[in-house]
Amino acid sequence: MSRLMTNALNVPRRSCLLAIILPMLAVAVILRVVFAFIPMPRPHMTLQADGLIETKTVEDAQAHTSMTIALPDDLLGSEVYSVGTYTRRAATLPVGSVSITTIKNDWRFVEIVERPMTTLEDVTNDYAARSAQSVALGNATATMLTLPTNNIPCVSPNERWNLPGFCEIARILAFEHNGTVFTIAADGTHASDGELITLAREIAGSTATTDKTNPSDDSPLP
Numbered sequence: 001m002s003r004l005m006t007n008a009l010n011v012p013r014r015s016c017l018l019a020i021i022l023p024m025l026a027v028a029v030i031l032r033v034v035f036a037f038i039p040m041p042r043p044h045m046t047l048q049a050d051g052l053i054e055t056k057t058v059e060d061a062q063a064h065t066s067m068t069i070a071l072p073d074d075l076l077g078s079e080v081y082s083v084g085t086y087t088r089r090a091a092t093l094p095v096g097s098v099s100i101t102t103i104k105n106d107w108r109f110v111e112i113v114e115r116p117m118t119t120l121e122d123v124t125n126d127y128a129a130r131s132a133q134s135v136a137l138g139n140a141t142a143t144m145l146t147l148p149t150n151n152i153p154c155v156s157p158n159e160r161w162n163l164p165g166f167c168e169i170a171r172i173l174a175f176e177h178n179g180t181v182f183t184i185a186a187d188g189t190h191a192s193d194g195e196l197i198t199l200a201r202e203i204a205g206s207t208a209t210t211d212k213t214n215p216s217d218d219s220p221l222p
Contacts, residue, residue, distance in 0.1 A: 043155045045081075045108060045166050046099050051088030058100065061085045065096040067116040067180060072202040076195055078102035078109035081164060092126045094118055104190065106157040108166035110199065111185045120176040123183065127172065135173065135197060137204040142175030144193065154187075173197065177204045 046054065055061045058069050061083040071080075084099040093099075093115060100112040115123060124132070124143050135142040147170055154167040167187035173196040174183045182203060184196045 046084040049090030053085045055083045067096050072199050078104035103164040106164050107190050110191050113183045115181045123181045145172045
């Protein structure tokens with residue numbers, strides 16, 4: 001008698017489980033089909049914010065900031081892809097800041113950010129750098145920052161979005177020149193430390209030498 005009761009109880013339990021699992025599976029399949037037809041959002045290399053104006057050239061961007069935008073004459077084989085001007089404060093970027101992205105071989109080469117109305121110390125303190133090295137640019141002093149990375153996958157070049165490839169920023173060279181703080185940033189493979197220094201040297205108009213300030217980082221700079 002007890003065995004019959006147990007079997008009778010098992011039938012409703014199985015029915016309940018099937019009633020729960022089958023709709024869940026159906027919903028999962030439907031969602032998978034729906035999301036397959038929804039295009040992925042376009043990734044952005046430039047920090048998106050209210051008041052951001054994106055242009056293709058420095059000349060077009062100059063109309064949106066009172067700061068004189070500086071750009072090296074020699075971009076080391078790269079070319080300007082986009083220029084973002086911030087007409088409102090965005091995170092740690094003051095009003096009038098400019099972000100210039102250059103590309104080379106269909107990948108981001110460097111990102112040059114120019115910040116008015118701030119100091120080199122304030123900018124370097126904004127980054128939780130893993131290590132720092134002093135870089136002398138003539139009369140100016142720059143800092144090469146090595147950032148901790150989150151192992152975010154690179155975005156490959158995409159023709160549909162007309163978007164070059166780019167990876168997570170790993171190194172930043174920061175310096176001050178003529179009242180503007182510059183940062184020249186690159187990921188781990190597409191621009192060397194020496195190329196960052198060369199670009200900074202051209203902006204600052206001086207010869208660069210280096211001197212380590214963090215003995216825990218033994219990687220030499222060119």
